[in-house]
Amino acid sequence: MREMESKDIKYTNQRIEILDFLKKFDGHPTVDDVYEGVRKKLTRISKATVYKNLRFLAEKGLVKEVNIKGVSRFEANLIPHHHIICIGCGKISDYESEKLTEYSLKIAGEIEDFEVETTDTNFYGICKKCTED
Incomplete structure (x- = not known):
């Protein structure tokens, strides 16, 4: 995960799996969608951990948070669109x-x-x- 190394971000399994899920997901998943997808590989992960890591990755500019009608959705597409x-x-x-x-x-x-x-x-x-x- 070169993106993380270049931004001095701690390399954790949770963050890697969340980023991987977002890059493969066709659309704009909610926290629940990401949680359900990541939980298939990391069975012990909590929804709170997914949420906290999504916020962290968004703050660091590795994912984008899109708020549609009060619901946070996330995406890995960082090209302006x-x-x-x-x-x-x-x-x-x-x-x-x-x-x-x-x-x-x-x-x-x-x-x-x-x-x-x-x-x-x-x-x-x-x-x-x-x-x-």
């Missing part, structure tokens, strides 16, 4: 647009007494699957 969220089924998809990111940062640069470091936008609507149902 936005999210498309279906209000029907709740599916969250990544949407990459350098143009949108650059425009958002340009507009945010006009905010006085605040230096914006990053931006992401959530788009809410109905996915194709939900419109067909």
Whole structure:
């Protein structure tokens, strides 16, 4: 886990398994999802340990926390991107647009007494699957 070594982060089994799970997970898992996935390999891990490590990894910039409607979700995709969220089924998809990111940062640069470091936008609507149902 080179990411951890480069940021002076203690190399623990829990953190390695959490990062591995997030890198393999297709989507934006909740703490419960991560807990259930990691528990398959680390049977004695607690949900509190998973939560604490997710917060730690997010603070260190190794994972990203996305808060959707008050629910924390996590992802390993650190490339600047936005999210498309279906209000029907709740599916969250990544949407990459350098143009949108650059425009958002340009507009945010006009905010006085605040230096914006990053931006992401959530788009809410109905996915194709939900419109067909």
